[in-house]
Every structure is written in structure tokens, then in C-alpha cells.
Amino acid sequence: MAQHGWVTQTQNPARTADAWWRDAVIYQIYPRSFADADGDGVGDLPGITSRLRHVADLGVDAVWLSPFYTSPMADAGYDVADYRDVDPLFGTLADADALIAEAGRLGLRVIVDLVPNHTSDEHVWFREALAAGPGSPERARYLFRDGRGPDGSEPPNNWRSVFGGPGWTRVTEPDGRPGQWYLHLFDVKQPDLDWTNPQVRAEFLDVLRFWLDRGVAGFRVDVAHGLVKAEGLPDWAGEHGLLDGTVAPMWDQDGVHEIYRTWRQVLDEYPGERVLVAESWAPTPERLADYVRPDEMHTAFNFDFLETHWIAADLRESITRSLAATAAVGAPTTWVLSNHDVVRHPTRLALPQVGRRPNGIKATDPQPDEALGLRRGRAATLLMLALPGSAYLYQGEELGLPEHTTLPDEARQDPTFFRHNGEVAGRDGCRVPLPWAADEPAMGFNKTGATWLPQPESYRRYAVDRQRGVPGSTLEMYRAALRLRKELRLGRGDLSWVDDASDETVSFVTETPGGSVAVVTNLGREPVKAPAGEVLLSSGELEDGQVPTDVTVWVRQ
Incomplete structure (x- = not known):
């Protein structure tokens, strides 16, 4: 690899600031599907508490819990009927307190989901x-x-x-x-709130304090870009204006920022660097950066990166533009590859890398190459975890779990499937209960064998007990990557691109407080020469000093 032509990005703001969230790795828990203590087939808070050691052993800094509030479950809990209580499906407030306490004992902070754009129609x-x-x-x-x-x-x-x-x-x-x-910008049972109303604003300030008083580290804010609508609610000829460079009248209105400034003031009253995380599908990285200005939110998911195809030039452009946009406001970039709303990245990256990603995959759709997807998924993960800033992991990705792409239609529960008359698969395929033990009932999800969504047989080979301690397994790769990321302080580094002879690699060097690390991801068809130095970690086997196709390598220089 040619060692010339450096193009240095703006200095990573995280390098000179000590706040934990600037380079944190946070693990998303989807409560329905993580672990089920009472055996009813739906995950719950006691189940999560019983499995927190697994998360802590990965080496992450915090967990984010998707909603567990009182809800009729029209949209899996994102239709909230009571923001100050736990739905009996998941447990009790005492169970939430116990979970927060056990997480703290294990060195994990807890971030909870907040859903302010809409309530349940049963609120x-x-x-x-x-x-x-x-x-x-x-x-x-x-x-x-x-x-x-x-x-x-x-x-x-x-x-x-x-x-x-x-x-x-x-x-x-x-x-x-x-x-x-x-x-209702979402389900008919999710009426949108009017955020010009002072009662609405006061209510959510009180909800923030309720959970901060219980010890949460902060909030992931659902549909953060949707609270304010354009005055007069004008017609809109386009689609939803997500990540396409346009500002639609129902999204990303400038008025949302004043709301988050008031929220930030509340969080700043509390010790321990409490955080706000924006789920904002802003149309450009520059508009996304507006959410993380110094007096607003702390971080925002980088969906531009998530949506980028497995194409070297596109990835380099997304990374470059994202780092520049957030650096301009003194914030870190927050990287993510998978979550509860998108096709899992080991499957998504095996699809044709053209056009928009599908909203789920049905059994009647062309089926992706599982081995190719896992190989690319592992490479993408090592690329992401080497980047400056913070990162989010979605439960099960540390196992390399693919999307459930053959889920029977009769098992589906996502309202997206029903509102599209079954023509769109929806998000159930990424929400299937986790496999903990290959040969136990429900693959260790519980002791009864009941699951709210069926698990595919293929999940047995991905189970935690089949990977723990196995050299080269995806689980052990994640653990090694997270350990090295923390030791080398990769999230605090300054990234410099390498002017590589190949246009089919993503090649950069990160100068960190822990030293210099070269990273190469090969997206081309031919192997490329690995950088000189000590190989720290790779997503696949190197071949005679060459980085094969769809492999990422970290090298200490």
C-alpha cells in the first residue's frame, strides 16, 4: 500500500474532551427479544438483568433499552400509554430499578428510549x-x-x-x-403531539426528570426530527424526505432545536454527564450536525453511513463528510450499522449494492448469500469500530446474526406489513429472539420454548454457547475489537486518509493517544498488500501479507 498522499481530516473533537459519551460504544437491547425470564415468549426486564454479564463482558460502555413503557403494543411499545411506568409484559418499575442497579454494578450505564413525537391512542x-x-x-x-x-x-x-x-x-x-x-405519521394508533402546546413541553420535561431521578444515563430520542411540523401543514409532493437532501414539512424543521435546548438544560442539572441521543433522519450530514451543537443533543446516529452501499468511494465520502460536519460543531460522529428498524447489516451487505435498501425481506424474495453477508458484515464492523467517535451495536450483531428472511407472513407483527397489505415485509426479521444456547428450548431465550417471533434453525450455529471462547468466531472478534478500541483509544483518534493505488479500498491511519493504527478494508475483487507493522486484528485470514476481498485489518505502526 502506498504510504503517501495524506489527506488529514479536521481534528476529532473527542480527542481533547473527557466526556464518556464522545467515544463510547453502546449496545442496543430490544427488550422483547433479548431474554425472557417468565417464559411467556416475550423478553422482559428481569431477563435482561440476568444476561447483562454477557454485555459487560463484550467491553461496551452502556446499554440502550428500546421502550418498555405501558403500551397496547400496536408498534412494539413505540406507542406509549404511560411514560412513567413499565408495561406488565416487561415487568415492573422495581424491575427497572433493579436492572439499572445491576448495570451500574457491572460498569454499564443505562440509556432509555423516549418517544416524544406521538403517544398511544390509549394514552x-x-x-x-x-x-x-x-x-x-x-x-x-x-x-x-x-x-x-x-x-x-x-x-x-x-x-x-x-x-x-x-x-x-x-x-x-x-x-x-x-x-x-x-x-399520525406512523400507525393510526400513534397520534402525533402538537409541540407548540406548552402542556406538551412541560410534560416531557417532567418525564425526563422522572427517569433521570431513577438513575438513567440519558435518552435515545425517537423520531427526534419530527416533533415540529411546518406552519400550516402544507401538502407535500415528495415522499418523506429522508436522507435525500430535501427538507419535508413534517421533518427536520428548525423549531425542533429550541426544544432540545430546553431538554439539555434539564440534563445538565444532573451529575454524571447524562446524554441525549438523536434518532434524526436528517436529509444531510450538515443538517444532522445541527442536532449536536454544544447546547443541544450530545450525539446523533449517523444514518447516512448506515445507508451507504458496500462501495469504497461511497464509504470514504460518507465518512469524510460526516466527520467534517460534526467537527464543525465540536461533536463526535456516532456510527451505527444495525438497529431494530433496518435489515441486519450482515444480510443487507449481501444484497445487490444498488438502489434503496428493502424494508425487510420475505421468503418469496431473492435470498441473500449468508456466507458473503457474514464476511462483509464482519469487515464493516471492524471498519466502523476503528473510526473516531462513538458507536452503537445492535443486540445479536456480536454473533453475526443474519436477518430472518424466511419468516412466515402469518407470524409477522410489524404494522408496516399490514398497512402495506403484506407487500412490504417490515422490521420483524431483525427483531427475532436471540439464541443463547443452541440445544436448549427457544435456543436459551427462555426455558419454555415459547417465542413471540419464530427463530430460524440457522440461528443455532450462531448461538452464544457455540461461539464463546472459539478463536475466530464473530463473538470473539467483537470482544477483541472492543478491547483494542478501548486500549488504543481509537475513538479519540484523528483520521488521515491514505492515497492508495486502489480505488476499491477504504484505507486510513488513525493517530490516537495510544499510537498509530492503519486500517484497510478491501472491497475489491483482488487482494491488496497489508500495511507494514503488527497485525492487531482482522475480520478474515490474511493471505501471505495480503488483505483478501471483504476483509478489514488493523495494523499497529
């Missing part, structure tokens, strides 16, 4: 809104509007639901007549 506020009628203070907490047309029978605008179908539903008024419409 007391929405029930009051339906009962109170048009023009009432109760309705003013939500986005109720009169319909268009002489009899109000047409929706107030043409907005669509992210899950498919119209974004508006008409209600029956207390007197029995057809009445106003309410906005």
Missing part, C-alpha cells in the same frame, strides 16, 4: 381529546384539524404515514357525527 390525553370535542384544550395537545371539502370528508393535507397509507384518520365526535381528523 389518557388522547382519550380526553376524543371526549372533549373540537376546539378544546384537550385536543390542542394533538394535531387535530378540520377536513377539507364542503363536508370535511377529505384529509387536511396529503401527508402519508411512514408505515403506509394515509397520515390522517377521521374521528367520530361525542355526538356521533363524523368530525375532525388527527395526524
Whole structure:
């Protein structure tokens, strides 16, 4: 590899700041599918607590829990009926306290999900809104509007639901007549709140304090880009404007930033560097960086990187632009490859690298090459974990779990599947319960064998007990990578690109407080020469000093 033509990026802000979150690795737990203590087939908080040692042993800094609040579960808990209590499906508030305490004992912080764009239609506020009628203070907490047309029978605008179908539903008024419409950018059972309402703003400040007082380290904010809608709710000719360079009237409005400034003030009242993490599908890296200005959120998921195809030039461009955008506001970049809303990256990277990624994969769709996906998935992970900034891992990716791509339609539960009349698979395939022990009931998820989604037989070979302590296993690769990342302080490094002769590699050097580390990911068809120095870790076997196709290597220089 040619050692010339350095192009140095803006200095990593994390290098000169001590806050834990600037280079943290955080592990996402999807409670329904992590571990099930009571055997009903759905994961729960006691189950999570019983398996936290596995997470701590990986070497991560914190866990993020997807919602466990009281909910009718129309959208797997993202339809919240009570933000201050635990749904009986998952346990009790005492169980949440016990989980937070055990995590602390193991050296793990706990981040919880907050869902401020919408509530459940079974939330007391929405029930009051339906009962109170048009023009009432109760309705003013939500986005109720009169319909268009002489009899109000047409929706107030043409907005669509992210899950498919119209974004508006008409209600029956207390007197029995057809009445106003309410906005739901997601499921019909998830009415959007009106964030111009002072009661809404005050309520969520109180919810923040409720969980901060219980010891959480912060909040992952769901749909952080959606709270404020354009004045007048104008029609929109495009789709949803996600990551396409446009600002749609329902997303990424400038008014969201004032809200997060008030939230930041609350978190700053508490000791221990509590954090706000934005799930913001902003249209560009530069607009995403607005969410992590010094007085707003701390970090924001880099979905531009997640959505980038397995193409060297595209990856280099995404990394370069992301680092520059966040550095301009003094924030770290937060890398992520998988979560509960997208096809798992070992499967996604085996798909044709053209066009938009699918929203799930059905048994009738072309099936990806599982071995190719795992190889690329491992390489992508080592690439990501070598980058400056912070990173998120999704439960099961440390096992190399693929998407469940042959899930029977009758087993599906994602509202996306139903609102698209079964034409879109949806997100169930990445939410299947984890395999802990290959030969136990439910692969160790519980002791009864019940699972809310069926596990594919292929998961047995990915089970924790089949990989723990096995050299070269994906689990051991993750553990080694996280240990080295922390020892070498890779998240605190300054990245410099290498002007490589090949256009089919992602090649850079990270200058860290722990030394200089060269990283090469080979996306081409031919092997490339590995950098000179001590090979620390590779995602696949090197061949005579060469980095094979779809392999990443870390070399100490």
C-alpha cells in the first residue's frame, strides 16, 4: 500500500474532551427479544438483568433499552400509554430499578428510549381529546384539524404515514357525527403531539426528570426530527424526505432545536454527564450536525453511513463528510450499522449494492448469500469500530446474526406489513429472539420454548454457547475489537486518509493517544498488500501479507 498522499481530516473533537459519551460504544437491547425470564415468549426486564454479564463482558460502555413503557403494543411499545411506568409484559418499575442497579454494578450505564413525537391512542390525553370535542384544550395537545371539502370528508393535507397509507384518520365526535381528523405519521394508533402546546413541553420535561431521578444515563430520542411540523401543514409532493437532501414539512424543521435546548438544560442539572441521543433522519450530514451543537443533543446516529452501499468511494465520502460536519460543531460522529428498524447489516451487505435498501425481506424474495453477508458484515464492523467517535451495536450483531428472511407472513407483527397489505415485509426479521444456547428450548431465550417471533434453525450455529471462547468466531472478534478500541483509544483518534493505488479500498491511519493504527478494508475483487507493522486484528485470514476481498485489518505502526 502506498504510504503517501495524506489527506488529514479536521481534528476529532473527542480527542481533547473527557466526556464518556464522545467515544463510547453502546449496545442496543430490544427488550422483547433479548431474554425472557417468565417464559411467556416475550423478553422482559428481569431477563435482561440476568444476561447483562454477557454485555459487560463484550467491553461496551452502556446499554440502550428500546421502550418498555405501558403500551397496547400496536408498534412494539413505540406507542406509549404511560411514560412513567413499565408495561406488565416487561415487568415492573422495581424491575427497572433493579436492572439499572445491576448495570451500574457491572460498569454499564443505562440509556432509555423516549418517544416524544406521538403517544398511544390509549394514552389518557388522547382519550380526553376524543371526549372533549373540537376546539378544546384537550385536543390542542394533538394535531387535530378540520377536513377539507364542503363536508370535511377529505384529509387536511396529503401527508402519508411512514408505515403506509394515509397520515390522517377521521374521528367520530361525542355526538356521533363524523368530525375532525388527527395526524399520525406512523400507525393510526400513534397520534402525533402538537409541540407548540406548552402542556406538551412541560410534560416531557417532567418525564425526563422522572427517569433521570431513577438513575438513567440519558435518552435515545425517537423520531427526534419530527416533533415540529411546518406552519400550516402544507401538502407535500415528495415522499418523506429522508436522507435525500430535501427538507419535508413534517421533518427536520428548525423549531425542533429550541426544544432540545430546553431538554439539555434539564440534563445538565444532573451529575454524571447524562446524554441525549438523536434518532434524526436528517436529509444531510450538515443538517444532522445541527442536532449536536454544544447546547443541544450530545450525539446523533449517523444514518447516512448506515445507508451507504458496500462501495469504497461511497464509504470514504460518507465518512469524510460526516466527520467534517460534526467537527464543525465540536461533536463526535456516532456510527451505527444495525438497529431494530433496518435489515441486519450482515444480510443487507449481501444484497445487490444498488438502489434503496428493502424494508425487510420475505421468503418469496431473492435470498441473500449468508456466507458473503457474514464476511462483509464482519469487515464493516471492524471498519466502523476503528473510526473516531462513538458507536452503537445492535443486540445479536456480536454473533453475526443474519436477518430472518424466511419468516412466515402469518407470524409477522410489524404494522408496516399490514398497512402495506403484506407487500412490504417490515422490521420483524431483525427483531427475532436471540439464541443463547443452541440445544436448549427457544435456543436459551427462555426455558419454555415459547417465542413471540419464530427463530430460524440457522440461528443455532450462531448461538452464544457455540461461539464463546472459539478463536475466530464473530463473538470473539467483537470482544477483541472492543478491547483494542478501548486500549488504543481509537475513538479519540484523528483520521488521515491514505492515497492508495486502489480505488476499491477504504484505507486510513488513525493517530490516537495510544499510537498509530492503519486500517484497510478491501472491497475489491483482488487482494491488496497489508500495511507494514503488527497485525492487531482482522475480520478474515490474511493471505501471505495480503488483505483478501471483504476483509478489514488493523495494523499497529
